[in-house]
Amino acid sequence: MNKFKLLLAFVFSVTASLKTVAQEPVNPAALGGVMGTTDVVVSDIPGYVAALKENSQLFAVLNYSLAGFCEAVSGGVPGESLVFNFSNSLETALASYDTQLNDPAFASFVANLEPFRELVGSRQAQVIRPYTGPALTTWATRNLYVRAENPQAYIDAVGALESTARANGFADLTLMVQQEVGSGNTSDLLAVIAVSPSLARLGAALDAITGEGWAQDAFASVQAARSRITEDKIYRCQQIYPAI
Structure with missing residues (x-):
């Protein structure tokens, strides 16, 4: 199995029973379950995104709920990006591999992606705190991987920080938490994804959380509950699916 088929297996690692309507922005508030990400370095980002969107019928074959593309603007090398997707369970995510690896349409799609990117790695994670913000078609995130000796204490502290921020002018900020599965990491590794409608709003939220008096206690609790940060990118x- 070549690396491009492996990429496809992870990019399309979702089948879901949730139905969404094309031409509408999707609010993933109900999308708990599993989030899969595929890390890539892309030489032609507009071309790569266009190729993903032009093959939306392949997402439909797998009953995809939501898929998106994110370009690193801080913390990554030029062209560093990720493709993410949601599944309602590990069962449906893993069961989709047979279709992905045996369907000739997928093989053709992989061949069309070859000029655009290099596969770096993949992750599967169970969603512990889901997205609960407004429906968005474009947005910004800060993806933080941390070690926490007491994961539940850290998750509770993150939830309290989100509530505090929302009560002080940042109702559009969501702090998701995920725990990786089958990645070789231990259970104390958590991913916290801060989601805002734009890079400017994300920056404003980070400024406030680290600098405003109302955030001091909640932010200190988050810092105390984690042992160290292992990865930090914006x-x-x-x-990219459903089509908009």
Whole structure:
């Protein structure tokens, strides 16, 4: 199996029972379950995104709920990006591999992606705190991977920080938390994804959380509950399926 088929297996690692309507922005508030990401370095980002969108019928074959593309703007090398997707369970995510690897349409799609990107790696994670913000078609995220000796204490602290921020002018900020599955990492590794409608709003939220008095106690609790940060990147993102 070559690396391009492996990429496809992870990019399309979702089948879901949730139905969405094309031409509408999708609010993933109900999308718990599993989030899969595929890390890539893309030489032609507009061309790569266009190729993903032009093959939306392949997402439909797998009953995809939501897929998106994020380009790193801080913390990555030029062209560093990720493709993410949602599944309602590990069962449906893993069961989709047979279709992905045996359907000739997928093989053709992989061949069309070859000029655009290099596969770096993949992750599967169970969603512990889901997205609960407004429906978005473009957005920004800060993706933070941390070690926490007491994961539940850290998750609770993140939830309290989100509530505090929303009560102080940042109702459009969501702090998702995920825990990786089958990645070789231990259970104390958590991913926290801060989601805002734009890079400017994300920056404003980060300024306030680290600098305003109302955030001091909540932010200190988050810092105390984690042992160290292992990865920290900022992305600008867009929805690629359903089509908009």
